[in-house]
Amino acid sequence: MRCNWVAGAAGVACAAIMAVGTGCKSNYVTITEPVAPRVNLGQYSTIGLVTFGSKQADGALRQYCTQEFLRAMQEAQPGTRVIELGTEQEVFASAGSKKWDKATLQSLRDMHGVDVMVVGRFELQTPTSETLSVEQNVDATLNTKLVEMQSGATLWSDSAKTSANVAGATFNHRGKGGFGATDPKAVYGEMVGCLVNEVVDDFRVTYITRRVPKQEVQPEPEVAEVAEVAEASEAAEAPQVEPEVAEVQEDQEPAASAEWTWD
Secondary structure, eight states: OOOOOOOHHHHHHHHHHHHHOSSOOOSEEEEEEEEOOSSOGGGSSOEEEEOOBOSSBOHHHHHHHHHHHHHHHHHHSTTOOEEEEEOHHHHHHHHTOSSOOHHHHHHHHHHHOOSEEEEEEEEEEOOSOOOSBSOEEEEEEEEEEEEETTTOOEEEEEEEEEEEEETTOEEOTTOOEEOSSSOHHHHHHHHHHHHHHHHHGGGSOEEEEEEEEGGGSOOOOOHHHHHHHHHHHHHHHSOOOHHHHHHHHHHHGGGGGOOOOOO
């Protein structure tokens, strides 16, 4: 399987290795900085998600791919509000339409209160083998886009493609594929995960490394230095009450024999 996606954590690890350098003295250091996601989902109050369509994949596999996309999207930007709208056929039925047009989008917006929606297609290339249930070389493609409900304009789109040798894949005489098992993750999990992670990468924080002069980087204080500064700060802020108490006691000493009475 060919998958070019690299997680943000892996990118940080690579940057850390680069930062070690060759051991030679230099007036420059390598630093790692975060870069905001290309697509900020937080600007939308609620996002609609339509189950991905497909000509070859069966319903269970399409649903699995859609759920993996949803999981990865909310993992990339936690707190993203998503309403699952169902399959394309279910969406059309609820909106009383037969195609994607402005009236359909407006109807969905009014019914579900979504600002934008994600639609996509998950396609499998039918193998040339006539065998129905064997280990197959499968080409898969995922195309997704973010559509604005008010105007119908596409705000973002991306696609990913991968090839994998899938054990247990099944295709009928019409070339429609399934997972041939009770658990689609066991058969297509790695392939679907590769496609989803590559597409959702636009929603993630990424990292860049660059070389800067040492004087531009403020070194982090040592733990001991931090503790000393904290102690000194606490001592400076602590109220000096002991001398005042002593003086009050000295001034009140002659009246110590006075009796307290309660009226």
